[in-house]
Amino acid sequence: MMPVASTAQAANPAAFDARLPAAIMLGGSLNGLAVRIVEELAANGFTSLSLGIGPFQLIALLVAARLCLSPDASEHRLPGWLHAAAVVLLLVPSSSFSWLVVALYAAAQACAASGRQRTGAAVFLAVALCAIWSSVALKWLAAPVTAAEAYVVGQLVGLVRPDIVQSGNVIGIPDQHNLVLMTACTTADALPWAALALVSVALLLGNPEPRRTFAAVAILAVAYALANAARLGAMSWSGDMYALIHGPIGRNVFDLLQTVAVLGLGSWASRP
Numbered sequence: 001m002m003p004v005a006s007t008a009q010a011a012n013p014a015a016f017d018a019r020l021p022a023a024i025m026l027g028g029s030l031n032g033l034a035v036r037i038v039e040e041l042a043a044n045g046f047t048s049l050s051l052g053i054g055p056f057q058l059i060a061l062l063v064a065a066r067l068c069l070s071p072d073a074s075e076h077r078l079p080g081w082l083h084a085a086a087v088v089l090l091l092v093p094s095s096s097f098s099w100l101v102v103a104l105y106a107a108a109q110a111c112a113a114s115g116r117q118r119t120g121a122a123v124f125l126a127v128a129l130c131a132i133w134s135s136v137a138l139k140w141l142a143a144p145v146t147a148a149e150a151y152v153v154g155q156l157v158g159l160v161r162p163d164i165v166q167s168g169n170v171i172g173i174p175d176q177h178n179l180v181l182m183t184a185c186t187t188a189d190a191l192p193w194a195a196l197a198l199v200s201v202a203l204l205l206g207n208p209e210p211r212r213t214f215a216a217v218a219i220l221a222v223a224y225a226l227a228n229a230a231r232l233g234a235m236s237w238s239g240d241m242y243a244l245i246h247g248p249i250g251r252n253v254f255d256l257l258q259t260v261a262v263l264g265l266g267s268w269a270s271r272p
Helices: 002-043 056-069 080-089 094-113 115-140 142-158 187-205 210-235 239-246 249-267
Strands: 163-165 172-175 178-180
Touching: 002 056, 002 080, 002 094, 002 115, 056 115, 056 172, 056 187, 056 249, 080 094, 115 142, 115 187, 142 163, 142 172, 142 187, 142 210, 178 239, 187 210, 187 249, 210 239, 210 249, 239 249
Parallel strands: none
Antiparallel strands: 163 172, 172 178
16 A cells, blocks of 8 residues: 555656646636637627637647646756746736736746647647737737738629728728728638647647648638638628628637638648
8 A cells, every 4th residue: 555655645746747837827828818708708698609719729728738737747847936926927917918928937838848748838838929919919910911801802702792892991882881800800810820729739639740730731721711701701791691600600600610620630730
């Protein structure tokens, strides 16, 4: 009985060392997403399967947490004060600041850990950087980014509906129905998340081959850009189409298709 107890005692610190960073990074990420979740629930209730977070974010976060909880042992550990400092800083009521803390903490954890725990920390770092891109950097570029995508969508829809015109980030029929394109609806916002989710799935399933992974990301990028353009074009078609596609059914179907594409391409990229 004594050897069993000794083994359990020896294993507990290692398990705790794996769980604590994972809990801090996951908790910080949820804190960063809290505003979006609250806004989604206030506007639409529980009609979205992903609670407004998005399938790409959910996939990346689940994979990152799973990798961080792997039983890999590491000779290097972050000092206790760094864990405590991260927890205290994550109490600041700011989603952007939370993502910054997660990014810095995940970078430190990636340097200290090894194996799949290091990979998981790196995925958390990428999640934080994607969130900072979406919530901060992309906002600075909102006007040119939304106008550029609206122009592409307007040109495509105009091939079959000459009465639909585009002006700035607005697409539609003047004085009847107009779609105002926001950064959250653009390919520039979703594509980094999509690529990260795909790579995360490939990392979870095995050791992805670089060329196959690059090809999978390229395929996903083209497919998503075309699908999003078709979706935006359909929403600019009429008020009824907008209600259908932007409503619970349309949003959940689009999220489901995105999830299937990411899982399929990620699985393909992980094959030897």
